[in-house]
Amino acid sequence: MRQPGQVIVITSGKGGVGKTTATANIGTALALLGHRVALVDADIGLRNLDVVMGLENRIVYDLVDVVEGFARVRQALIKDKRFEGLYLLPAAQTRDKSAVSPLQMKSVCDELKADFDFVIVDSPAGIEQGFRNAIAGAERAVIVTTPEVAAVRDADRIIGLLEADGMAEPQLILNRIRHQMVRRGDMMDIDDVIEILAIDLLGIVPEDEAIIVSTNRGDPAVTSSASRAGLAFKNIARRLRGEVVPFLQLDEARGLLARLSRIMKLSSG
Amino acid sequence: MRAVGTSDRARRTGPARTGGKGREEPEILEGLARDIVSRLSATLFAEDDVPVFARTRGEPATEAEEPPLAGRPRAGEDVVTRRERPDLSGETPPARAAGRESGFRRDLPAGGRPVLRALDPAGTDRPALLVRGTVRSGRQVRHNGDIVVLGDVNPGAQVVAARDIVVMGTLRGMAHAGATGDHTAVVAAFRLCPTQLRIASYVARPPEEPGGHPEYPELALVRDGVVVVRPLTTGMLSRLGPDSLSSDPVSSTIRRGP
Ligand SMILES: Nc1ncnc2c1ncn2[C@@H]1O[C@H](COP(=O)(O)OP(=O)(O)OP(=O)(O)O)[C@@H](O)[C@H]1O
Ligand SMILES: [Mg+2]
Numbered sequence: 001m002r003q004p005g006q007v008i009v010i011t012s013g014k015g016g017v018g019k020t021t022a023t024a025n026i027g028t029a030l031a032l033l034g035h036r037v038a039l040v041d042a043d044i045g046l047r048n049l050d051v052v053m054g055l056e057n058r059i060v061y062d063l064v065d066v067v068e069g070f071a072r073v074r075q076a077l078i079k080d081k082r083f084e085g086l087y088l089l090p091a092a093q094t095r096d097k098s099a100v101s102p103l104q105m106k107s108v109c110d111e112l113k114a115d116f117d118f119v120i121v122d123s124p125a126g127i128e129q130g131f132r133n134a135i136a137g138a139e140r141a142v143i144v145t146t147p148e149v150a151a152v153r154d155a156d157r158i159i160g161l162l163e164a165d166g167m168a169e170p171q172l173i174l175n176r177i178r179h180q181m182v183r184r185g186d187m188m189d190i191d192d193v194i195e196i197l198a199i200d201l202l203g204i205v206p207e208d209e210a211i212i213v214s215t216n217r218g219d220p221a222v223t224s225s226a227s228r229a230g231l232a233f234k235n236i237a238r239r240l241r242g243e244v245v246p247f248l249q250l251d252e253a254r255g256l257l258a259r260l261s262r263i264m265k266l267s268s269g
Numbered sequence: 270m271r272a273v274g275t276s277d278r279a280r281r282t283g284p285a286r287t288g289g290k291g292r293e294e295p296e297i298l299e300g301l302a303r304d305i306v307s308r309l310s311a312t313l314f315a316e317d318d319v320p321v322f323a324r325t326r327g328e329p330a331t332e333a334e335e336p337p338l339a340g341r342p343r344a345g346e347d348v349v350t351r352r353e354r355p356d357l358s359g360e361t362p363p364a365r366a367a368g369r370e371s372g373f374r375r376d377l378p379a380g381g382r383p384v385l386r387a388l389d390p391a392g393t394d395r396p397a398l399l400v401r402g403t404v405r406s407g408r409q410v411r412h413n414g415d416i417v418v419l420g421d422v423n424p425g426a427q428v429v430a431a432r433d434i435v436v437m438g439t440l441r442g443m444a445h446a447g448a449t450g451d452h453t454a455v456v457a458a459f460r461l462c463p464t465q466l467r468i469a470s471y472v473a474r475p476p477e478e479p480g481g482h483p484e485y486p487e488l489a490l491v492r493d494g495v496v497v498v499r500p501l502t503t504g505m506l507s508r509l510g511p512d513s514l515s516s517d518p519v520s521s522t523i524r525r526g527p
Binding site: 045046047056057058059060079081093094 | 319
């Protein structure tokens with residue numbers, strides 16, 4: 001018998017910081033690495049993951065159909081059109097979060113992890129029932145934030161809620177980093193973000209136009225070798241499965257620059 | 270004073286269930302739908318992709334070449350229609366043609382009848398439902414009869430009818446005609462570029478060909494067990510039959526013509 005897989009929730013607190021983008025790209029990257037992966041869209045009523053994956057027109061059943069007994073999990077799973085071993089369990093679009101309970105969500109996740117190496121749950125924004133559902137079946141959490149004060153504040157709140165819930169060691173993805181802005185000192189310092197949140201850094205994803213193009217085309221950025229964000233997500237996928245992967249070159253340059261500028265600030269101040 | 274017993278409650282709710290004649294009561298509908306689906310032995314697995322619908326482009330066939338639409342009376346004929354109650358027994362619909370005519374005309378696997386929904390337990394005869402304005406993402410319009418939309422149906426929106434669906438605008442979302450099992454139902458749209466089409470238990474998605482949808486009205490129907498899309502002509506509409514716009518589910522005799 002195979003070993004059960006792990007259920008990882010991607011969450012943030014603040015909306016629009018890149019949870020769905022991260023779920024699609026990390027999931028696809030893990031499938032590219034040969035794993036069996038199920039993506040679960042827990043954003044009932046505002047589903048996006050199917051669109052980002054380019055699978056919207058293949059949906060027959062959704063998560064709500066499964067919990068209401070209209071369909072079995074296997075029937076609702078949509079096979080990805082590009083990669084072997086990659087599946088999507090879509091959310092319902094015409095219902096709302098109250099259609100699913102945390103307990104039901106947990107049993108769906110438990111069923112999935114018997115069949116998959118990774119089950120990745122795309123959480124809705126907020127701290128209400130949708131969030132509660134999304135984390136219910138997860139044993140690992142990945143927090144996505146952008147380097148903005150408000151997003152970091154919300155991420156901090158989420159980490160607190162997860163800790164209170166007994167979730168072990170959530171990890172952090174810093175998304176939409178603009179290196180020029182960081183260099184100019186116009187963007188929140190990455191070290192400061194990590195210092196505030198005090199959790200492990202899983203990856204830094206640069207701002208990348210390729211993300212917008214790929215999102216609109218329904219083709220995750222990791223499928224293109226030209227995308228820097230895609231490369232960052234590939235590295236994140238490898239770290240998730242336990243590999244030690246150095247952070248991207250630019251991040252190192254940034255670290256050096258930050259240290260330099262701090263030294264200069266010290267000497268000038 | 271005593272607590273309200275179960276039997277009291279049952280009696281109180283009893284008449285409300287049957288007395289709500291013609292009005293849609295979501296809870297009852299959902300319950301019934303679940304009932305039906307639990308009786309279905311749906312076998313659509315992830316391995317079975319939703320087939321692509323076939324699209325005929327350009328000049329439509331003339332009326333002479335075109336046989337009458339299955340199960341529909343011809344206009345102007347003396348006809349006796351026996352329209353059965355929607356068959357919800359879970360039996361496989363006829364005219365399956367799995368895998369016929371190239372890969373993309375594939376039907377759902379035999380026995381797969383995954384998407385049928387009960388729309389009205391009473392099965393009353395009703396006029397078409399007219400929807401004014403855009404049906405936006407997240408909204409589902411359901412009706413036990415025909416649905417006419419005076420506007421667009423956007424991606425993420427669903428229109429589900431027991432009979433035909435006509436969109437007097439652009440259909441971009443999902444349309445499910447004949448949702449209680451009538452595979453002679455059709456979907457017509459001024460511009461037909463749906464996310465997905467369903468007719469009875471047949472499910473199809475648009476081909477991923479470049480060029481998109483044509484700039485003329487189209488009609489989708491089930492022919493030989495697959496969903497096909499054709500240019501919509503007035504000739505085609507007349508062959509649907511004047512009486513077929515009624516959603517009478519019981520046997521009836523209709524006399525027309527001279
Ligand atoms: N690294 C990036 N570079 C450029 N654009 C990005 C990046 N990450 C995300 N985006 C864009 O940001 C927007 C929001 O992303 P996404 O939908 O993934 O966020 P979300 O957290 O899932 O949002 P919601 O809270 O609404 O579910 C999208 O338009 C996406 O294309
Ligand atoms: Mg999202």
